Amino acid sequence: VQLQASGGGLVQAGGSLRLSCAASGRTYSSYAAGWFRQAPGKEREFVASITWSGGRTDYADSVEGRFAISEDNAQNTVYLQLNGLKPEDTAVYYCAATNRIVPVRRREEYAYWGQGTLVTVSS
Secondary structure (H helix, E strand, O other): OEEEEEOOEEEEOOOOEEEEEEEEOOOHHHOEEEEEEEOOOOOOEEEEEEEOOOOOEEEOOOOOOOEEEEEEOOOOEEEEEEOOOOHHHOEEEEEEEEOOOOOOOOHHHOOEEOOOEEEEEEO
16 A cells, blocks of 8 residues: 655644645555654654544644544545644644544554645744
8 A cells, every 4th residue: 555645834823734645556455544743852652543434533632633634545545634723733744544443543553645735833
């Protein structure tokens, strides 16, 4: 599975962005997908996860109610809608895929990673 993340950029606090993660090589149907982020000087942390079949989702407490993960089976793409952005959301956002069939928070369980897309939120 190859993953290509896109959609990052510079936005003011309170603004919105939508990140995309397109998969190629194998469809998402056998996988769960996730988004992680890594701020400068910090470890990569879980943001959200979704199962392809059934659409079960899971969110980190820090983004619950502000971010929304979704999938488009026909496009083999997973999205992360970022609303109500805060300066502390500034990070490189990575998409990932795992062959687990439930939402997964542990980054060690993800075998496939995209290259990351930078989100910068100004105050």
